[in-house]
Amino acid sequence: MSVTLALTAGLGALAVLGVPFAFAIMGVSALALVLADIEPAFLAQQLIAGSQSFSLLAIPLFMLAGEIMSAGGMSQRLVEAAGTLVRHRTGGLAMVTVIAALIFSAISGSAPATTAAIGGIMIPAMVRAGYSAPFAASIAVSAGVLGPLIPPSIAFVIWGIVAEQSIGKLFLSGVVPGFAIAAGLLVICWWHARRHGVPKQPKADWAEIRRAFVAGRWALLSPILVLGGIYGGVFTPTEAAAMSCLYALVIGLLVERRIKLADLSGIVLGALRTSAMVTSIIAVSTGFGVLIAQEQIATSFASWLADNIQEKWMALAGLNIAFFLLAAVMDEIAIMVVLGPMLIAIANKFGVDPIHFGSMIVVNVAIGMAAPPIGYCLFVGMAISKQSLASITRAIWPQIIVMLIVLMLTTYIPEFALMLQ
Template structure:
């Protein structure tokens, strides 16, 4: 291997093991490779600038901001109230409210951590008060947050669309069926937990109460319709849709719900900027990493090695899923997509996997990683809200993880499962 290859593989692995943040370790690796190969150091600055100047990247901070505005403006509470009137009387109904509210909020925020935080902060204390085990309450909020990257619009699909140079709108559509099937399985798990533990049911909501909750929540429920209707109606692009989401959330929060205060906006903007900066920094500095990987033909050689040693497509996809699941348990999901993207795409092309189908596989893997022990982002949010240890929540979440793996299996080996809503070829 050349010096550049050593830096990009062994050097990067060493920094990850040492716990160096990805936004720092990537430029360090690139700098070492440039010095070793006697390449002009300005390459790093040029690649960072080119990597950050992509129009689609604007969708990430804008969707982050939309989620923060929706939560602060009280729309997440409206979603919970409406969902409660529909299913709270069923066995496990309050836990089901968490899943249904997260399903709708996911179509607003596009983010697993944002969905977990917004819905979990309301529902975890409510479930504990109603007699649910605290660890289960936290685990179902974390699991429901996983719907964030699957239900369109999705930040994870935006990132993969940039990396793979695929239609973000078509990628959005590929997450609908996996997301809905995942939500259905979580509802069954909620019922089973309540049945085994004899959790008391809540009284059925009256028609008047349901109608009132719907009227109060209509602006929150309309948000996904506005955003997705605009995208697939050809009115605006996914990036422009993110801006529309922000304006919508701001106007509703300030002038209709009137729970959003002007004095709170600086803190809301700061939270969204802080999260977005981490994501965008990784993507920007990874542009140079990807260029060097392509120059050294690392992805191409690895894909050729897999093709020579694995003859069947289903075996290659199984190997990728296992590797991705293990990596996602110990490594940042966004970094995996951005850094390993060229290699994953080369493998998919080698085995003839449809690029949109492959994007659904990757994002489903990423979604599971958000909840998988030991470092899933949503797990730590659940820990902060519930006050429980990582061990307690990890023990409670395994039934949900197993169902997520079933959904991943269907997404991987039944292409129509992910491609059901794709537009017909012209």
């Protein structure tokens, strides 16, 4: 009982105190080892084991690819190409943000990277065009969360490792929910611009459209290279991440020539900072997960849930509510890794398809990236727009409602997520 208390209440207390999750997990794991009289070397062994997965290499590689492509101007090319198609419509400039983020998500796989790359260009442009700064930031933030849903997705890589499921199948399960959220965001862009009388932008002629797409061809080819290689059986998701980095380097250094060799150290360091945070949580959580399994916390909770909640739909609703509340105060990656065994045990108890369940989890993760008060993308949007958390929060609720509707569709209509399987 004391070990269980240390693992649950101890982690909760450290999280409330604001201790970084990697250190919090390591601390409670070490305390549990002492209480259980287990050799301390166990923690070091599990730390090494948790960082040895081949699939785990995809995370820093996709993050690095996103950083290189942003620095190399690919995000600017995507914005220009998308702008020629929809900027002249009601809400067109905000729609450009959504469409550019949708394409960039298929390059970076990361919500914060997508928000930063597209938001850095589009938030100032939207403000100049007559949109309010809070709304401009909220659209960039909500469009950024397409990153975890559109393949290749870092969140799906992590869940695939945790749940031991096919990463390729998980990638496909995020496409329809991702496009559904994008469609909902486009409607919000139109509604906001019409309600507030935001002026339309001039329509691009065919010559300008052609120039924009010719200039952006290298950026537009990147998702085809990565996803075509994965589903064509040419390489694994991890190898695809390495190819994405190589492609971005070649285009940035030799074709676009916007990156100098001297810039590479800063680009690599930027990617390392982000990926180190994610991979450290995954590594230290391996030992934590073994202790959770040893104490049978996950299976006991799943059994209790199955005994007390007979209806599958109620159990899934409870999981969604719990995940939404946890994501508001806890790191989404930590939730997936730390609570993964418990979530999987519950899904197994109620006979939920593991790929469908993975899609449901990652849609929750995407919402958490934009949900107040600690969504990563919110802070990126705040930094770019210089707006307060409160002002962006007031503006983003319509987008959050759209995401919750898509979450309900994903949860209760398995075919919605599994359509492309």
